[in-house]
Amino acid sequence: MEKTFEANGFTKRLKSILKVDARRLSISPFFYIMVGISLIVPILILVMTKMMDGKVSVDPQTGKETVMKGFEYVWQILGSVSSTATEQSEMNMDIVSMCNIHMMYFAIAVLVCVFVCEDFRSGYAKNLFTVRAKKTDYVVSKTIIGSIAGMCMILAFVLGSIIGGGITNLSFQMVGFNLFNLICSIISKVLLVPIFVSIFLTMSVIGKQKTWLAMCLSLGVGMFLFMIISIASPLDANIMHICLCLAGSAGFAAGMGAVSNLILQKTSLV
Secondary structure, eight states, X not given: OXXXXXXXXXXXXXXXXHHHHHHHHHTOHHHHHHHHHHHHHHHHHHHHHHHHTTOEEEOXXXXXXXXXXXXXXGGGGGOOOHHHHHHHTTTOOOHHHHSSGGGHHHHHXXXXXXXXXXXXXXXXXXXXHHHTOOHHHHHHHHHHHHHHHHHHHHHHHHHHHHHHHHHHXXXXXXXXXXXXXXXXXXXXXXXXXXXXXXXXXXXXXXXXXXXHHHHHHHHHHHHHHHTXXXXXXXXXXXXXXXXXXXXXXXXXXXXHHHHHHHHHHHSOOO
């Protein structure tokens, strides 16, 4: 009787490498540290801004007085409504527009770069491509696992914001939006994660074992899309914003994934 072997197709290979990457992420202390930071940061921001709210600082050279203005309500740390999102995207560098959840997308860059570059530095990637997987499988798996990790960080920030609001007794009122809009906004921000992860993955395969280079490239390229976050996921978001973010993530993941795969195909692994 002739023996037959199950074809080692794309789906089977992807499942295999996804299991490995998921396990490696689940036992990585760095992942839990980043999620913990994502939880603590909004609490610290809300506490500090609450303490600084209303304080006056004087420029010693010009004598101009500046009054520190904190958050009026908790949800401002998650973004702003559409009417002000465009204004804040035009290089408005006040504390409300800068110290919010959008910072987490840069923290995600750190997680992705460390996670991917460690594969090249340890020799894991070279061994993987030699005996087990194709480069396409690796790119798809890292995009999925990196996106899941980034989404965990975003959700941790949301939870931290609620806890911080309770600690500071800051208002939970919703000005210009309702609970449905808020949920849509959070979902939109979560769905934006794959866009940034796919970019950070591309920068990481360029940097390979040079984590510092991957981070510099990721942060530099990410800055170009930073201002888009507030416009794509305002606090008064709706189903349309979710659909647009989902479509954008799918397009970026496919496009940047193809670029990452091409870079791995055309360059050495060291």
